[in-house]
Amino acid sequence: MKSFQHMKNTMILIVCVLIMIFMSDANAQCAMCKATSESGGFSPAGLNKGILYLMSIPYIAFAVILYFWWKQSKKTREQQKKLLSMLKDNTEK
Numbered sequence: 001m002k003s004f005q006h007m008k009n010t011m012i013l014i015v016c017v018l019i020m021i022f023m024s025d026a027n028a029q030c031a032m033c034k035a036t037s038e039s040g041g042f043s044p045a046g047l048n049k050g051i052l053y054l055m056s057i058p059y060i061a062f063a064v065i066l067y068f069w070w071k072q073s074k075k076t077r078e079q080q081k082k083l084l085s086m087l088k089d090n091t092e093k
Contacts, residue, residue: 033051
């Protein structure tokens with residue numbers, strides 16, 4: 001079982017690395033951001049901070065959801081182990 005999990009984790013890592021290597025450069029700037037940066041109305045540092053702020057919110061939300069999912073699955077696994085050990089003890093008697 002552990003070797004399968006190890007192989008699965010390795011494959012996920014390889015796929016992620018390949019995606020990063022072969023990912024083409026993205027020129028993804030919305031029309032409003034491009035017009036604002038070209039007009040000179042705002043400082044580029046402020047615009048970059050705003051973009052980073054907006055970009056970070058989904059990642060933080062995703063991390064929080066994963067944390068609670070991990071915590072719940074860990075609790076479920078512990079309950080399953082406890083139940084199995086109780087069943088094993090009852091069958092030995």
